[in-house]
Amino acid sequence: DGGITQSPKYLFRKEGQNVTLSCEQNLNHDAMYWYRQDPGQGLRLIYYSQIVNDFQKGDIAEGYSVSREKKESFPLTVTSAQKNPTAFYLCASSKGGQYGYTFGSGTRLTVV
Amino acid sequence: EDQVTQSPEALRLQEGESSSLNCSYTVSGLRGLFWYRQDPGKGPEFLFTLYSAGEEKEKERLKATLTKKESFLHITAPKPEDSATYLCAVPPGSSNTGKLIFGQGTTLQVKP
Numbered sequence: 613d614g615g616i617t618q619s620p621k622y623l624f625r626k627e628g629q630n631v632t633l634s635c636e637q638n639l640n641h642d643a644m645y646w647y648r649q650d651p652g653q654g655l656r657l658i659y660y661s662q663i664v665n666d667f668q669k670g671d672i673a674e675g676y677s678v679s680r681e682k683k684e685s686f687p688l689t690v691t692s693a694q695k696n697p698t699a700f701y702l703c704a705s706s707k708g709g710q711y712g713y714t715f716g717s718g719t720r721l722t723v724v
Numbered sequence: 725e726d727q728v729t730q731s732p733e734a735l736r737l738q739e740g741e742s743s744s745l746n747c748s749y750t751v752s753g754l755r756g757l758f759w760y761r762q763d764p765g766k767g768p769e770f771l772f773t774l775y776s777a778g779e780e781k782e783k784e785r786l787k788a789t790l791t792k793k794e795s796f797l798h799i800t801a802p803k804p805e806d807s808a809t810y811l812c813a814v815p816p817g818s819s820n821t822g823k824l825i826f827g828q829g830t831t832l833q834v835k836p
Contacts, residue, residue: 618767643822652733654828655811662821670823702767706822712758713824715767 614639618703618716624724625690625697633688633719635703642706644686645713648672649700658701661686690721698723726751726816730827737802737834745797745830747812757795758824759788760811768811771797802834 616637625631637644643662647655657670661680675694680686686705690697700720704713729748737743749757756775760768772781774790781788785806787798797810809831813824 645823647826652828655813655826657823660821660823668821700765704767712756712760712770712773713768714770715760717767718765720765 616703616705616714616716618701618719620719621717623719623721625721626724628692630689630691631721633690633701633703633721635686635688635716636684637686637705637714637716638684639705639714640683641714642683644680645704645706646670646676646678646686646688647702647704649702649718655702658688697721726814726818726825728812728814728825728827730810730812730830732830733828734831735833737799737832739803739834739836740801742798742800742802744799745810745832746794747797747827748794749812749814750793751814751825752817754792754817755815755820757790758813759795759797760813762809762811762829764809771810799832802832804834804836807832807834 619634645660646658649655656672658676659678661667664683667678667680677689702718703716706713727750731746759771762768772788777792779790785800789796809829811829813826
């Protein structure tokens with residue numbers, strides 16, 4: 613079955629450490645997105661990519677980086693410059709345009 | 725500014741007690757309104773897409789409707805398994821990048 617896979621499910625980051633969240637899809641979708649979800653704040657867009665080797669900043673890109681070397685993969689790195697990284701991170705993919713998203717199951721990142 | 729507002733933030737119902745969730749939006753040139761269901765610790769799951777005022781869609785105990793300013797998610801005779809957070813989202817009016825603006829969600833609890 614086609615779908616979108618995020619790993620790991622839980623991730624712990626020490627102060628000053630970079631961590632990378634994985635997102636893989638086999639839906640043949642062109643567009644992929646990273647959102648951050650905090651209690652009471654809804655989903656906020658971090659980065660998105662509409663095509664391989666191209667990506668754009670979302671509303672809260674500071675302290676994050678991404679790459680899109682393959683259509684299937686859109687990893688997110690949370691750098692040490694992100695001062696408040698504890699959150700639930702959601703990856704999504706879409707055919708683009710007016711189509712809705714297919715979401716992954718999320719990664720919960722905690723700073724220890 | 726494009727905006728999506730959901731109300732109420734939280735809703736508690738007894739099993740069988742019908743109610744409605746509201747999603748108000750301000751965006752120029754609506755190109756679709758999406759409803760998702762999210763269970764705790766999981767990614768959102770697609771429910772409906774509505775495109776034009778007057779449109780309605782149904783799935784089991786859920787019915788979504790759309791006007792020019794808002795959408796309603798009607799829940800008829802809910803069951804405890806309907807307990808979840810319901811999110812609505814719209815594409816921003818200014819771009820066709822596939823981005824979605826999400827509301828903060830309504831958390832529904834249905835007690836037996």
